[in-house]
Amino acid sequence: MASSVLTDSRWIARGEERTSLPRFLLWLSPWALLLALGVYAAGLCLYYGLNQTNMDNRFAFGLWIFLDLGVIALGAGAFFTGFLVYILKRAELKPILNTAVVVGFICYSGAVAILMIDVGQPLRAWFTFWHPNTHSMLTEVTFCISCYLLVLSLEYIPILFRNRQLRKIPSFFIFEHQLHKLVPVLAAVGTLLSFFHQGSLGGLYGVLRGRPFAFRTGFLIWPSTFFLFILSAIASGPSFLMLVTATVEKVTGRRLVPQEVFGRLAFISGLLLAIYVAAKSVDTLVWLNVTSPSAGFAPWQYYSHKPFGTPILFAEIVVFGLLPASLLLFRKTAEHRGLLLTAAAMACCGILLNRFVLTVQTLALPTLPFDEFLSYVPSWQEVASFGGVIAYGVIVYSLSYRYLPLFGSKGETTHVSGN
Amino acid sequence: MFPGIDGFHWTFGHILFLSLFLVVAATIFATVISAVWRTARDFRTRQAIDFCWKANFSELPISERRCRHELAGRVISRTCDNAFDCRHCAKYSQFAVLPATGHASSLGLDYPNDRFYHRGHTWVRPEEDGNVTVGLDDLAEHLVGNPDSIQLPGVGDQIDISQTAWRMKKNGREIAVRAPIEGEIVELGGPTKGWFLKVRPRLDTTNPLTFRHLLTGPEVHGWISREMERLQLQLRTPNTPPALADGGTLVPELMNAVPEADWDTVLAETFLEA
Numbered sequence: 001m002a003s004s005v006l007t008d009s010r011w012i013a014r015g016e017e018r019t020s021l022p023r024f025l026l027w028l029s030p031w032a033l034l035l036a037l038g039v040y041a042a043g044l045c046l047y048y049g050l051n052q053t054n055m056d057n058r059f060a061f062g063l064w065i066f067l068d069l070g071v072i073a074l075g076a077g078a079f080f081t082g083f084l085v086y087i088l089k090r091a092e093l094k095p096i097l098n099t100a101v102v103v104g105f106i107c108y109s110g111a112v113a114i115l116m117i118d119v120g121q122p123l124r125a126w127f128t129f130w131h132p133n134t135h136s137m138l139t140e141v142t143f144c145i146s147c148y149l150l151v152l153s154l155e156y157i158p159i160l161f162r163n164r165q166l167r168k169i170p171s172f173f174i175f176e177h178q179l180h181k182l183v184p185v186l187a188a189v190g191t192l193l194s195f196f197h198q199g200s201l202g203g204l205y206g207v208l209r210g211r212p213f214a215f216r217t218g219f220l221i222w223p224s225t226f227f228l229f230i231l232s233a234i235a236s237g238p239s240f241l242m243l244v245t246a247t248v249e250k251v252t253g254r255r256l257v258p259q260e261v262f263g264r265l266a267f268i269s270g271l272l273l274a275i276y277v278a279a280k281s282v283d284t285l286v287w288l289n290v291t292s293p294s295a296g297f298a299p300w301q302y303y304s305h306k307p308f309g310t311p312i313l314f315a316e317i318v319v320f321g322l323l324p325a326s327l328l329l330f331r332k333t334a335e336h337r338g339l340l341l342t343a344a345a346m347a348c349c350g351i352l353l354n355r356f357v358l359t360v361q362t363l364a365l366p367t368l369p370f371d372e373f374l375s376y377v378p379s380w381q382e383v384a385s386f387g388g389v390i391a392y393g394v395i396v397y398s399l400s401y402r403y404l405p406l407f408g409s410k411g412e413t414t415h416v417s418g419n
Numbered sequence: 420m421f422p423g424i425d426g427f428h429w430t431f432g433h434i435l436f437l438s439l440f441l442v443v444a445a446t447i448f449a450t451v452i453s454a455v456w457r458t459a460r461d462f463r464t465r466q467a468i469d470f471c472w473k474a475n476f477s478e479l480p481i482s483e484r485r486c487r488h489e490l491a492g493r494v495i496s497r498t499c500d501n502a503f504d505c506r507h508c509a510k511y512s513q514f515a516v517l518p519a520t521g522h523a524s525s526l527g528l529d530y531p532n533d534r535f536y537h538r539g540h541t542w543v544r545p546e547e548d549g550n551v552t553v554g555l556d557d558l559a560e561h562l563v564g565n566p567d568s569i570q571l572p573g574v575g576d577q578i579d580i581s582q583t584a585w586r587m588k589k590n591g592r593e594i595a596v597r598a599p600i601e602g603e604i605v606e607l608g609g610p611t612k613g614w615f616l617k618v619r620p621r622l623d624t625t626n627p628l629t630f631r632h633l634l635t636g637p638e639v640h641g642w643i644s645r646e647m648e649r650l651q652l653q654l655r656t657p658n659t660p661p662a663l664a665d666g667g668t669l670v671p672e673l674m675n676a677v678p679e680a681d682w683d684t685v686l687a688e689t690f691l692e693a
Contacts, residue, residue: 009683010592014693015480134433143440150447168595171458174467177474179454189446 011403013164017254018402028398031391038388041381042117050120052381061359063378064118067386069201069355071107072145073229074348077237078104078152079194082187084268092264095257098159098406099248100241105152106396110389112149117385137200137207144197151190155183162405195230202229205358212295213302214362216287224283225358231279235272236351238265239328239344246341248401256407263334266344270328273347277321284317305373308361316357320350465579472581476502478693482649483538487634490641492520503538503581505632519637527668528557528643535633537599538642539581539691543633545624546617550605553584554614555596558646562689563589564672565610576604578618580632581691585615589674594686599633649688654680 008021018024045052055062081100084090116122129146132139161167161176199222206216206223216223242265249256288299303310327333327343334340364374378386400406461467476484486497487505493514501508530536534544540559544552555563566587578584584598596615606617622629634642650669654677670676686692 009681014684014687134436140436147440147443147447154447154451170467170471171462173471173474174461175454175458177470178457178461179451182450182454185446185450189443189450193443 008403011163011165013405016405019252024398024402028395031394031398034387034391035395037384038386038391041384042113042388044381045117045385046120046122050118052379054377054379054382059363059374059376061363062376063382063386064114066352066356066359067114067389068111068118069359070352071111071389072198072201073233073236073351073355074240075104075107075111075237076194076198076233077241078107078155079148079187079190080234080237081241082155082183083191086184086187087191090264093261095261095407096241096245096265098404099245101152101155101159102397102400102404102406103241103244105149105156106393108145108149108152110393112145113392114385114389115145137204140200141197141204144193144200148190148193148197151186151193154179155186155190158183159400159404159406163403194233198230198233199226202226202358205362208362211362211365211367212292212297213365213367214358215291215295216283217291224279224286228276228280228283231272231276232351232354235269235276236348238269239273239324239347241265242269242344243341243348244397245407246337246344248397252401259335262337262340266328266334266340269344269347270325270330273321273325273350274329277317277325280317280321284313302365305365308357308364312353312357312361316350316353320346320353324350468579468582473502475691475693476581479691480688482645483688483691485645486514487638487642488514488517490634490645491636491638492641493517503632506628511631528561530557530639530643532636535599535630535635536639536642537581537597537633539597539599540689541584541596541599543599543630544614545630549619549624551600551602551618551620551624552608552614553599553616553618554608555610558643558650558669559596559689560610561669561671562673562685563587563594564675566594569609569615571607571609571615572604574604574607578602578604578616590678590682592682592686594690595692597691600630646689650685653685653688 012018019027041052053062078100081093081097085093085097116125119125119128121127128139128142132142158176158180161172167173167176202225203223205211205214206218206225208214214225216225218224218226242262245257246262292299292302300310302308303313324343324346327339328347332339333343360376364376366373458467461470481498484499486494486499488494489497494517497514499508505511534542536542536556540556542554542556544554546552566589568588570586572578572585578598579601580599581597583595585596587594587596600618600620601622602618602620604616605619608614608616620629624630647669654673674682
């Protein structure tokens with residue numbers, strides 16, 4: 001009877017092989033510890049305030065905002081895959097759809113959680129909706145992210161209700177079926193919301209006139225960073241999905257999606273990344289030669305402060321931009337799993353580097369003549385909260401993979417015709 | 420920002436932004452409400468019951484969805500696409516007239532000819548009073564033996580074809596037994612009586628169409644021999660190559676006799692759970 005106590009096989013989809021429950025719990029335990037530490041650190045920040053962090057009035061954006069921008073960009077695979085499958089009818093990407101939703105849900109819920117700590121005063125969270133700063137792009141970001149997290153939660157429900165035990169409850173089963181039929185509507189709404197908030201997050205930096213390193217001109221009310229953020233997010237999202245799926249395949253030792261799906265994602269990611277790199281290059285040249293000089297700043301002075309020298313610019317555009325874009329577009333790369341994943345990882349690193357530069361380098365550089373170069377090292381509470389969000393993501397994904405149909409023919413919902 | 424807040428003044432930007440936001444929020448809200456309403460409608464019109472079984476059926480392994488005519492040897496290979504409801508199968512009559520070539524061996528199990536069999540291992544026996552008796556077939560009885568507990572429906576309750584008729588528990592595992600016929604429960608039995616339910620069928624039992632979805636004659640032997648093959652493969656010692664035993668009979672209380680087997684899978688496939 002002891003073996004039956006330590007088994008959860010009746011919760012696992014029939015025909016699916018999963019590791020034993022003790023091994024699974026062993027895998028989860030370090031992540032659970034990290035999550036517990038993160039929750040403790042977050043509790044300290046919420047209870048004592050932001051003096052627990054190394055941020056201040058000058059350095060108001062740090063590790064947390066970098067994390068937010070990073071995971072929101074990488075989570076773009078969710079809306080973009082939904083857009084491709086449901087709006088553009090690219091059915092070949094269906095095998096990756098469920099995992100895209102879960103990854104997106106984790107990324108956005110993690111981002112919202114960390115924002116709650118950063119903003120503080122969670123009991124006054126509703127203020128942002130009732131007393132918003134109508135002159136801030138963050139208002140639009142707040143509204144869109146809140147709505148999109150709701151959309152992702154609704155997209156997650158059908159997957160959740162397909163759990164082997166939950167699907168035995170008829171009302172859950174029928175609701176899942178009916179909601180699944182309406183998912184294209186949610187996919188369209190998600191696409192609209194994502195385009196706007198991805199763009200507004202970029203626009204947030206582009207409108208900072210007081211920060212010439214970040215300030216950009218653009219089109220009508222939108223600075224160029226608005227469009228660059230959208231492009232970079234939809235370029236890196238598919239790459240991140242490839243990375244997650246390949247990692248799960250490596251850990252589980254199973255082939256989860258056909259190689260053609262990887263090839264298709266690689267092409268999409270590579271093409272968009274190439275367009276992004278081209279746009280980013282033009283934008284950088286315009287900024288270096290027109291925007292910055294007109295504001296009275298010699299462009300190369302931005303790169304005189306170590307460690308933020310020109311190698312970072314080179315790395316962002318060439319090493320983690322042009323190079324992975326070329327690799328992803330090259331047909332031979334798609335056939336070589338190692339090369340493909342290296343390129344995907346480089347693309348994701350490039351986007352993270354871009355978010356880091358805009359968040360940390362922007363604030364570190366002096367703007368006024370009496371300003372000094374600022375350095376910022378996050379406190380352990382910031383790092384622990386950061387780690388907690390990563391642990392949360394790993395735990396949620398691990399549980400989803402174990403108990404929900406994320407991949408394959410059984411994974412993709414088989415809906416019968418009628419009603 | 421909103422009216423009632425000090426210093427608030429409407430601008431075109433406010434109206435545009437709020438309108439867009441409200442449209443998005445209303446769309447999300449309407450989507451959820453629509454899904455809830457459709458779910459309630461499906462339950463109200465009993466479509467939900469039919470849908471649950473059809474969805475479950477579509478996810479069964481192909482080996483469990485073989486057509487009755489294949490089991491009887493009338494056709495070489497055919498997968499059922501009617502959720503085992505031959506009453507709505509356009510091809511039924513076309514194949515039913517063909518001669519059955521399947522062999523009939525006893526396999527050591529008792530499958531009397533006076534009853535009809537459902538793929539979920541239940542049987543139906545028409546009675547003289549117009550009611551039918553429903554019980555668990557011999558293979559299922561060998562598997563489960565004496566259940567630890569049984570949860571029967573109440574007298575007067577309605578059951579529907581391929582929906583859960585009653586539940587049993589054995590060694591901590593719950594088994595949902597599918598109903599072989601639709602109708603109203605008129606009497607309750609149990610393992611000691613050799614049957615579980617007496618049912619007043621919704622349809623006329625003198626009409627052959629009422630039992631058409633159930634297996635009979637050579638189909639039963641073809642079906643049971645495949646079920647036995649499946650069981651032998653599933654109950655073999657772990658990490659041993661598949662081998663089919665020739666001869667021999669099932670021992671009673673198999674769940675107790677082979678406790679190390681993957682009973683979740685065995686029970687799911689036996690009682691048609693996806």
